[in-house]
Amino acid sequence: MGKFTVVGTNERKVDGRALATGQPVFVGDIPPREGLLHLALLHSPHPHAVIRSINTSRAEALEGVALVLTHLNTPTVRYTTAGQGHPEPSPYDARVFDSKVRFVGDRVAAVAADSEEAARRACELIEVEYDILQPVLSLDEAMADGAPVIHDEDDALDVWAAERNCVSHMVASAGDVAVGFAECEGVVDVTCETQYAQHVPIENHIATTYLDEDDRLVIVSSTQVPFHVRRIIARVIDVPVHRIRVIKPRIGGGFGVKQEVLIEDLPALVTMRTGRPAVLEYDRAQEFVSARTRHPMRVRVKLGAKRDGILHAIEMEVWSNTGAYGTHGLTVLSNVGSKTLPLYNKAPHVKFWGEAYYTNLPVGGAYRGYGATQGYFALETAMDRLASELGIDALELRRRNHIRTGETSPIFAALGEGREGVEQTITSCELESCIDIGSDHIDWGAKRGLRHTDGDWVHGVGVSIHMQGSGIPLIDMGAASLKMNDDGSFNLSIGATDLGTGSDTILGQIAAEALGVPLEMIIVRSSDTDLTPFDVGAYASSTTYVSGMAVQRAAYDVADQIKTVAAEMLEVDANEVELTNERAGPPEGDSVSLVQVAHRSLYGVNQRQIGALASCVPELSPPPFLAAFVEVRVDVVTGKVEVVDFVAAVDCGTAINPQLAEGQVEGAVVNGIGYALMEEMIFDGKGRCRTTDLGRYKIPSISDVPPLEVVLVESFEPTGPMGAKSVSEIGINAPIPAIANAIHDATGIWLTETPFTAERVWRALNGHGS
Amino acid sequence: MIIRFQLDGSSMETDVEPGTSLLEALRGLGATSVKDGCSHGDCGTCAVLLDGRAVAACLLFAAQVDGSSIETVAGMAGEEGLHPLQSALLDAGAVQCGFCTPGILLTALELLKNNPDPDEVEVRQALAGNLCRCTGYVKIIEGVLLGADRLAGAEGGS
């Protein structure tokens, strides 16, 4: 393990000053261009219908209206909005506009007009006749015999079994679970259900487009995946990739929902057809009705162990609701198992089965945790039930079973993201220390089972443990380029997408560390398809590990070039040269400054640009690990649950910037607490979302946040940049199972449906089911 | 109608439709540090100081501020660059995506003007209407308390 200077310090974010002073750095802050057209959308009011006729003439006649787009005048290519790499694992089941609408909020038409007001008024003037079809408004309805077929079109690609609404299907196994369970002495079988939830980035989706001075299409978008946007939009609107430039400026949070290529196609089409700049911005209601959600799921977990508490057989079955389109249907489904089952690697018999189904409800997409969140609810509450069954302390049961350094799991190879996975052996795991630290903090030994009361409140403590991953092995790719300037500063250029996480900063820190310079000497530019190298973008916890490794490689390459020049200047062997404090030289003896090195290479002898371009395609996805401990209190009269204390101890390898790493976990945990206790999209009997504003869809405010302690337990991941693993998702998985287990500790009830609202808890307390 | 007001110390005069919200009017004037997270009074990203009081700009009509003085974060930083509260939030790691930051800064600024030495509970009460989806609020609380300390220190020293 090396000693670091810039890595491991709480550097201020490189974009912090601009953000704190309110500079115009977000898409919506860009001053309107001459002739800007504003887009408004007409959404379907019906969950399932065929458009019989659509008359846009009154809308087109309205003053200020430039263009009306419908399924009659837009490309008919089938694609997926999922925003993934190529080849895309999500089915091609969507069009820009379709003659069939499949959920309330589906696109029917778009109007481009001189003002937002005119565009909205014109939408109201569009006359649409629908042939209404029977809707499918739940997972059970989707799976029922004779259910209406939601995707009956004949040109959709890669749908597993459209005739029974099944989008995707995934199985994986090791050993033989039937044999395994027969040999077990303790068996539990749990089925849990999770709700519809939305990401709620505080900045809504927004994209603006224009033609530049060379008539190329420029798309400025609040996206997590600028390079995928370029590739996908090129195909959908039939403009070559080289005629498109995508820029991601600062964006106001994403959490997965901005991986979706959700809106860019429309302003792009408008600009291509009219030659005028265009902008489309969702409002908050559209984020709920017409963006993406977390896939609601039913997950069944059966666990079997021998008397000694060592798991012997695990079976997981998953039914996922992907809504009207199959974006991320297959990959989120696979991750329910692939990011959870390897955690308990002692069981030789493991089976995973999952299917995702279409419904006429909003569309599921990528959401921080990506299936693991849903999987851990069932798995980690099943672990507590098994502990009770066997009479073993819940913490002790986990200690006996979790994966450790040097160990593997057959599931790594059997189950990946939408296909087989990649074999891997764990090379860093401090989960035991995480458990020690967290259990001390919460005082597990004293509080577990105590059921301390104050008034009507009963206290309980709960635990859950987790792993996630660091990118998608053999699929993800990140690249970085680095060049040296006259003053010994460097331009670091990366395709990686900072969505507020601080990735520009930590990638800069990695470069600074490798080059022996302070962070301010690294000028970071990211996410511009014309100016920066490729990167898949910000998803799957890939940036620190994958893009970070690309940066490290480029930086070490540049460091070697600097050492060569310095060695010539100092007449020493290049192997002896080290880079520290903006100087190059052997540890003892003379050194030269990086300014001197830069001057010599730019203006002196052997003139050339010191610089490098490097890529990383990871072979592994080393998991970060987390142990969460929570104390709750439950009001036994009303069923209200309050989190009293929460601690998350996390192993993310080297924390490149500890403060930013903590911030990732804090944000994820609080998002997870919201998901556990309060957040839920509610629909009426006609498939209409009733929770379309932040008054009705409550996300945690500062008053909802309990005392929360995040402890970074350092390890060193030998395959990661400077020993780092990724950390942005894992924290969101913990609150649901840890809180459910704590509620059981307090009251003896097992909750199997989220969120744990007062009503649901009250019903369970009073014997009305969960 | 024509309205006149002070924006971060400069006199502004603009023509607005009667139904225009203060948020739309300010962003239309280029004051884009004021953010729009919901347009409905639910998120606090559009907070500005109206005659020193933090208000949701999306809930006011532009016409209502005729003759008033409005402060945004764009006017917070002095000659030296950053206001102590801005640097405190940055040093505490309270800024992730930064979209909620202007609203939080202005709301916290109002708090510290009225209560220079708040405790954690008071910080939570003051910021109860400012949603942040990124940080989990832990570092926002730390940042505001750090800002209070620094402002108190600066005053003590002068």
Ligand code: FES
């Ligand atoms: S935009 Fe004004 S409170 Fe949300």
Ligand code: FES
């Ligand atoms: S920092 Fe992103 S919403 Fe607060």
